[in-house]
Amino acid sequence: MDPRLQIVAIAGAVGLLLVVLDMVRRRALMERYALLWLLSSVVILGLAIWEDALNTLARQVGIVSAPNALFFVAVGFILLLLLHFSAAVSRLTDQSKVLAQHQAMLELQVRDMQRAQAADEDDAALESLLRSGARYER
Amino acid sequence: MLASRWRATGATTGYVMPGHAGEPTPSEWKTATSGRGRRFRRRAAPAADPTMPTDIRFNDLGTCLAVVPAYNERDTVGNVVAELRRETPQLDVLVIDDGSTDATAELAEDAGAQVLRMPFNVGIGGAVQAGFKYAAEHGYDYMVQVDGDGQHDPHEISKLFAAAQGSNRVDMICGSRFATETGYIAPISRRTGIHLFAFLLSRLLRQPVTDPTSGFRLYNRRAILLFARDYPHDYPEVEAVLMLHHNRLTMTEVSVRMLPRGGGASSISSGKSFYYMVKVLLALFVGLGRRRAVPEPGEAAPVAAEHGI
Numbered sequence: 001m002d003p004r005l006q007i008v009a010i011a012g013a014v015g016l017l018l019v020v021l022d023m024v025r026r027r028a029l030m031e032r033y034a035l036l037w038l039l040s041s042v043v044i045l046g047l048a049i050w051e052d053a054l055n056t057l058a059r060q061v062g063i064v065s066a067p068n069a070l071f072f073v074a075v076g077f078i079l080l081l082l083l084h085f086s087a088a089v090s091r092l093t094d095q096s097k098v099l100a101q102h103q104a105m106l107e108l109q110v111r112d113m114q115r116a117q118a119a120d121e122d123d124a125a126l127e128s129l130l131r132s133g134a135r136y137e138r
Numbered sequence: 139m140l141a142s143r144w145r146a147t148g149a150t151t152g153y154v155m156p157g158h159a160g161e162p163t164p165s166e167w168k169t170a171t172s173g174r175g176r177r178f179r180r181r182a183a184p185a186a187d188p189t190m191p192t193d194i195r196f197n198d199l200g201t202c203l204a205v206v207p208a209y210n211e212r213d214t215v216g217n218v219v220a221e222l223r224r225e226t227p228q229l230d231v232l233v234i235d236d237g238s239t240d241a242t243a244e245l246a247e248d249a250g251a252q253v254l255r256m257p258f259n260v261g262i263g264g265a266v267q268a269g270f271k272y273a274a275e276h277g278y279d280y281m282v283q284v285d286g287d288g289q290h291d292p293h294e295i296s297k298l299f300a301a302a303q304g305s306n307r308v309d310m311i312c313g314s315r316f317a318t319e320t321g322y323i324a325p326i327s328r329r330t331g332i333h334l335f336a337f338l339l340s341r342l343l344r345q346p347v348t349d350p351t352s353g354f355r356l357y358n359r360r361a362i363l364l365f366a367r368d369y370p371h372d373y374p375e376v377e378a379v380l381m382l383h384h385n386r387l388t389m390t391e392v393s394v395r396m397l398p399r400g401g402g403a404s405s406i407s408s409g410k411s412f413y414y415m416v417k418v419l420l421a422l423f424v425g426l427g428r429r430r431a432v433p434e435p436g437e438a439a440p441v442a443a444e445h446g447i
Contacts, residue, residue, distance in 0.1 A: 097260050097371075101268040104234075104254045105275070 001051055001066050009070060013045035036084055040077035047073060200279030204229040204295075205269030207262055207353075208286030209236040212245055215286045219249035222284065225292040232272060233286065236265040242286075262353075267369035270357075274366035282356045290354040294394040298356035301392045309361040309387035310379075313354030313394035331415040335376045338422060343383050348391055350376045360387055370421065373414055377421045384425070 020037045023029035029037075047054045047070055058069035204222050208215045215233060222231050233246035237259035246253050254268055266283060273281040282298060284290045294313060301311045316336070332351050339347040353375055357365065364385055370377035382389055 093371075097264040097267075100257050100260050101264065101271055104256050104268055105272060108252065108254050 001054065005067055006048055006051070009048035010045065013041050013048055016041040017045065033084075033088070036077075036081055040074075040081070043077070044070065044074055201277070202229050202280040202282060203269070203273045203276070203278040204231045204282050204284055205266065205273070206231065206233045206246070206251070206284050206286045207236060207265040207269070208233055208238065208242050208246065209259065209262075209265070210238045210240050210242060211286040212238075212240040212242050214288040215242050216245040216249045218284065218286055218288050218292075219246050219251040222292045223250050226295055229282065229295075230278075232269060234265045234269055236260060236262070261372055263369055263371040263374035266353075266374065267365060270362050270366040270369060273362045278362065279359050280356060281362050283353055285353050289396050289398075291395060291397055294354070295356070297392050297394055298354075301390055302356055302358065307388055308390045309358050310382055310389040311356040312349065312352050312379075312389060312391045313396075314349035314352055314391040315394070315396050316348040327411040331411060331418070334415065335418060335422075339376070339379055342380065342426075343389075346391070347379060347389075350379050354394060354396070373418050373421075376418045377425060380422060380425050 017038065020029065020034055020041060024031060024034045047057070051066070054066050054069055057073075058064075058066045061069065061072070063069045063072060204226070206215065206218055206222070211218075219231055219233060222229060231251040232254060233243070233251045234254045234256065235243040235246065236256050243253045243255050254272060256265060256268065260268075269281065269283070280299075280302065282295055284292065284295070290313065298311045298313060302308060316332075332349065335350045336347050339350050351373075355375075361382065364382070364387065365378065368381070370381070379389060
């Protein structure tokens with residue numbers, strides 16, 4: 001592998017690793033979503049530094065040029081991350097649906113209670129009005 | 139007057155699954171509770187009582203809730219509610235306003251319905267499931283689903299109830315446009331899908347299913363509890379039939395007349411028909427491989443913070 005490419009790959013992987021760790025530190029990224037990012041940056045970093053492993057991998061899979069094996073691994077991780085996000089979005093969709101249903105039912109309950117309360121207050125007001133009217137007559 | 143209508147509509151097209159016509163025997167109980175993907179425990183239903191009068195009325199069947207999902211249906215929802223209250227005053231009417239941007243909720247309320255307002259559009263599946271949850275929470279014995287677009291004739295609800303009363307063991311009764319000749323012709327794009335689903339479900343359930351996309355349905359308490367726990371998302375009707383079957387609940391169909399839409403647009407435009415078909419097919423085939431549709435108490439929550447990948 002061309003040393004220039006190796007330097008770029010190492011710099012990229014280290015940069016990614018640092019950004020992910022910093023985001024976790026700032027609580028901008030939850031640990032459960034950070035794990036896959038960390039794993040992918042560490043593996044890419046490892047393959048970029050340790051050329052023998054990359055060459056072995058390329059031979060085993062049948063890739064002629066070793067840098068392509070690096071891209072191959074990187075693309076694999078990207079697909080994995082995307083699937084991970086689709087799963088997360090599905091879960092959030094389901095959670096927001098459940099919340100919406102719950103909120104709608106609570107809101108209906110509150111409205112019913114308010115209506116009943118207003119009716120009670122009207123009755124009480126009417127009653128006191130009638131009572132005061134009776135007093136005037138007397 | 140009601141009674142005569144009951145008697146006039148005796149014929150139903152479906153039948154109860156073989157092996158479940160009577161009370162479950164102990165061995166059936168075992169398979170019902172331990173079989174793969176069939177974990178919904180059957181509450182022991184009363185055996186058919188031969189002394190039961192044939193001209194039963196709504197009230198004798200228990201309390202019933204009419205659920206009307208509506209999304210931007212201001213032209214029709216008032217009429218649907220008013221008609222439901224006039225034709226079937228025994229039913230409580232609950233309109234589910236699925237995040238409408240028009241006056242659907244207000245019009246439904248003015249017509250005398252309870253209105254469940256979803257905070258945003260959750261889709262037909264989520265909206266109807268809110269109805270199941272409401273019915274489950276308020277202890278209704280039956281729930282009938284009626285579309286908010288005026289397609290379903292409240293007169294025909296009595297036919298659904300007649301079928302419910304005919305057999306204690308039927309958990310869902312579907313109003314079908316195709317069970318007998320009713321003069322209804324769907325657009326070709328939609329017809330293909332409907333017939334394909336009908337064919338597949340008939341094979342899977344080993345009983346005739348002619349109109350699996352119909353949303354005109356009556357559910358008993360068992361079905362209400364099942365669907366309150368889990369109901370499909372996007373185009374739920376077809377999948378719901380399969381879910382019901384997987385959980386060893388039964389369904390039957392009754393021929394009903396449907397009216398042309400009173401206004402508004404269908405949730406499924408013709409352009410989306412193909413997408414609809416593919417999505418439901420995927421759901422059907424994936425649903426076949428699902429170990430169980432609904433988690434049992436004590437199992438992992440269906441929607442949990444942890445995840446697989």
